[in-house]
Amino acid sequence: MKKYLGLALTLAVVVAAVGAPWLAATDPMTTDFASGLKPPGSPGHPLGTDQLGRDLLARVLYGARLALFIGVCTVVVTAIVGGLLGLVAGFVERWPSTAIMRLADVQLSFPFILLALTINAIVGLGLRNIILSLSAAGWVVYARVVRGEVLSVKQRDYVHAAAALGVGRPRLLFRHVLPNVAPSIIVVASLQFSQFVVAEAAISFLGFGVQPPTPAWGSMLSESRDFLYVAWWLGAFPGAALALTALGVNLLGDWLRDTLDPKLRV
Numbered sequence: 001m002k003k004y005l006g007l008a009l010t011l012a013v014v015v016a017a018v019g020a021p022w023l024a025a026t027d028p029m030t031t032d033f034a035s036g037l038k039p040p041g042s043p044g045h046p047l048g049t050d051q052l053g054r055d056l057l058a059r060v061l062y063g064a065r066l067a068l069f070i071g072v073c074t075v076v077v078t079a080i081v082g083g084l085l086g087l088v089a090g091f092v093e094r095w096p097s098t099a100i101m102r103l104a105d106v107q108l109s110f111p112f113i114l115l116a117l118t119i120n121a122i123v124g125l126g127l128r129n130i131i132l133s134l135s136a137a138g139w140v141v142y143a144r145v146v147r148g149e150v151l152s153v154k155q156r157d158y159v160h161a162a163a164a165l166g167v168g169r170p171r172l173l174f175r176h177v178l179p180n181v182a183p184s185i186i187v188v189a190s191l192q193f194s195q196f197v198v199a200e201a202a203i204s205f206l207g208f209g210v211q212p213p214t215p216a217w218g219s220m221l222s223e224s225r226d227f228l229y230v231a232w233w234l235g236a237f238p239g240a241a242l243a244l245t246a247l248g249v250n251l252l253g254d255w256l257r258d259t260l261d262p263k264l265r266v
């Protein structure tokens with residue numbers, strides 16, 4: 001059941017994001033002060049308008065594009081960086097492993113969202129910087145998971161046999177070890193994706209992420225605070241989009257974990 005619900009929700013968000021230019025009737029940043037705070041169901045505005053008369057449906061749809069873009073970019077960066085560091089820490093051991101794991105331990109002593117917010121405040125505002133800050137805060141999970149998998153995989157007979165045949169360490173690592181830890185990387189990526197999307201919304205909500213008038217769910221929620229009693233839809237629809245996106249990706253990640261983890265199939 002969760003497989004189909006997760007697929008349906010994730011596919012709906014992807015379709016909404018990709019089809020935003022065709023599904024949205026107006027530009028998400030076009031203002032019309034005479035049409036401000038129109039309720040849902042108003043002619044030409046199915047989800048209503050915000051305080052500046054901008055179409056809320058268009059802003060939610062384009063917000064989905066931004067959320068998915070940030071989520072995908074951050075997952076790719078953290079998977080590559082964290083995965084490579086985990087491979088090195090598990091395969092080489094000795095001082096590289098110790099240095100990487102101690103750095104990971106220090107970073108894990110800080111809450112993820114606080115660390116990402118701090119890094120973002122240091123490097124500055126902007127889309128590129130929020131991806132950088134989330135990536136810098138999120139690589140640790142991949143490194144620890146991959147290191148644990150590599151420590152197990154490299155003790156298997158086929159790895160010892162390949163080493164005895166004279167296979168070089170780089171080929172041994174990327175040809176024989178990496179394919180066997182790739183499922184774990186995929187599972188972590190699917191579970192981390194929703195965390196990155198929610199973290200970006202939280203950082204934008206606090207004013208350190210994507211800046212208005214760019215349509216981002218976090219900044220839309222922040223702008224809605226002054227109108228909650230007179231225009232509930234300003235916070236309800238972006239919040240619902242964020243919650244459904246996180247739910248769909250989490251359900252999909254749980255299904256991938258159940259499918260790809262052989263220990264759960266026993």
